[in-house]
Amino acid sequence: MITLFDLSGKNDLRFSPYCWRVKYLLNFRKITYQAKPTCFTERMNNTFFGDAKLPTITDDGIKITNSFNIAEHIENKYVDIDQRIINSDNKSSLYFINHWSDHFLNASILERVAYDIISVLDDKDIEYFIESRSKRFGMSPKDFQARNIKKSENSFYKCCNFLDKILEKQRYLLGENITYAEMIVLGSFTWGEKVSKNTQIEKKFERLSAWKKELTITLGH
Ligand SMILES: N[C@@H](CCC(=O)N[C@@H](CS)C(=O)NCC(=O)O)C(=O)O
The missing domain is CATH 1.20.1050.10 (Glutathione S-transferase Yfyf (Class Pi); Chain A, domain 2)
Structure with missing residues (x-):
């Protein structure tokens, strides 16, 4: 199960462009995930993140950061090779x-x-x-x-x-x-x-x- 640490603002507003990239991909793939709203200072004060920014995900205990790396991980792990929208050609x-x-x-x-x-x-x-x-x-x-x-x-x-x-x-x-x-x-x-x-x-x-x-x-x- 994927957990996504998603930048959040007032009234649970989710606004990070990089987090949206990942959420759009997860929606496109119809992958269920758990979103953990995380504000800037929560990220900063939590040693789990270290230098990692948002989005950060954990997937079966593995931590992955950077939207592009996360997107590649999702495609490689969950999608058949000929269906991937990130592939060696593009x-x-x-x-x-x-x-x-x-x-x-x-x-x-x-x-x-x-x-x-x-x-x-x-x-x-x-x-x-x-x-x-x-x-x-x-x-x-x-x-x-x-x-x-x-x-x-x-x-x-x-x-x-x-x-x-x-x-x-x-x-x-x-x-x-x-x-x-x-x-x-x-x-x-x-x-x-x-x-x-x-x-x-x-x-x-x-x-x-x-x-x-x-x-x-x-x-x-
Ligand atoms: N290149 C990174 C950028 C991630 C990034 O800059 N995230 C911002 C939120 S939009 C962040 O976590 N900033 C933390 C801060 O400014 O303290 C990616 O694609 O994931």
């Missing part, structure tokens, strides 16, 4: 998309939500979040979002435009079939939407909007 493309999403899509979202996130955090996480992010940004989350909101309109727009263009020639991000690329990118949009109103996909990106709508139904929310 792994390098998925690796590319994983990094693109972290460095471009997630970065553009963070610039639009860094301060809004605070309003959805568990009370006991607020001080930790402001302190750790101020260190990372070199300024408070409030200033970081205020300073970047205009600039990131452009970078978020470009990311949406890029994805919309890909979907012009093919139904899914890597071709005609669902792969783990859908879980990666959908996880990012879900994160943005759960914590802020600043990451709506513009209506003009019709293909991307339709892709998101379909996958949200297929992969659960």
